[in-house]
Amino acid sequence: MLSDLMLYLVIGLALLLVVAVVGVVLVVGRGRRSRPVEAPRTTPGEVLAPPATPETEVAEPEAEPEVAVPTLEVPERPASRLVRLRQRLAGSGTLGRGLLGLLSRDQLDEDTWEAIEDLLLGADIGVQPTQELVERLRTRMRVEGGGAADARTVLREELITLVDPSMDRGLQVSGADGNPGVVLVVGVNGTGKTTTVGxxxxxxxxxxxxxxxxxxxxxxAAAADQLSTWGERVGVEVIRGPEGGDPASVAFDAVKDGVDRGIDTVVVDTAGRLQNKQGLMDELGKVKRVIEKQAPVTEVLLVLDATTGQNGLIQAKVFSEVVDVTGIALTKLDGSAKGGIVVAVQRQLGVPVKLVGLGEGPDDLAPFDAAAFVDALLG
Ligand SMILES: Nc1nc2c(ncn2[C@@H]2O[C@H](COP(=O)(O)OP(=O)(O)OP(=O)(O)O)[C@@H](O)[C@H]2O)c(=O)[nH]1
Incomplete structure (x- = not known):
């Protein structure tokens, strides 16, 4: 009897305990859900997701508020970029396909050779290199000729020779005697100079x-802003001066900073207004002289737009007379069916193409390689 009473008492207490726990959980849960969300604090220029409206209820489960940690991008390593060269040039590889088609014909008559010449000239290879190439192709096809496979081998070898695999295409980004490497980037506005620096x-x-x-x-000012954005994405500092200020002074400050802080490489973006040659000469000459009070310039990189054809060659000539150009970055090769400009500009300046721009994406810049380029052209 007494034990029955005790049993009912224990069951009753247990039920009371369960009701109490459920009640507490419900009250705490509701309290949490109705807590207003704090609007994030912003500083001018910060790019944030649209802020949540205050007083709105947040759906369950409640997540810990995310702290916006700026994450730096990890750029792609240069070696893997060459794969893209093939894809991008294959799209506009009319030159390679056209040449192969003509050379594989059973009868290589005069009309065919003329068509080959027209194709090469149309791709901006230039008159002299075109004549040389056609001459060598004629000889080799006569001696070794016959069949599409041979045509491909001969064409590949001769194109590689024309592009010149013996040129040193390494970008000089290291300084001597503890100095940083200094890369001075020059070129006409709109060629992709700032993008290339980034x-x-x-x-x-x-x-x-x-x-x-x-x-x-x-x-x-927009050019400096553009560069700052490139820098922020990979955690690289950008030294800038007042709008309309002296470009040489900005370059001097940056290189001095680079020397003082033991930086490996300072890359200098310049303005390339071609209003007249004397003005350009004065400005770029001063920038280089002033930099060299701190450390030698290790590379003068001329940025050329591959789609501008002969115009680009004229620009290249003017710049090479003003500064001692040591390498060429050929941009917008992705949008050009005129890959032959590589040959023409190297011949004109006697300076190697060191980098090629293959698109507007951040990692669309690849080190230039003669064999990879020709393979990409031939598809
Ligand atoms: N398709 C393609 N577009 C490119 C390439 N390089 C640069 N561009 C584009 O070319 C345009 C001009 O680039 P900028 O870097 O602003 O040219 P800039 O010579 O510095 O000119 P300013 O900034 O006016 O001094 C931009 O829209 C770039 O995205 C490339 O390799 N391929």
């Missing part, structure tokens, strides 16, 4: 080098 910074970061960028294009 892309070079990414390549250097991918190779674990410390980098500083100098926005010495002080004529357009």
């Amino acid at each position: 892309k070079i910074a990414r390549i250097l970061v991918a190779e674990d080098r410390t980098v500083l960028l100098a926005a010495a294009d002080t004529f357009r």
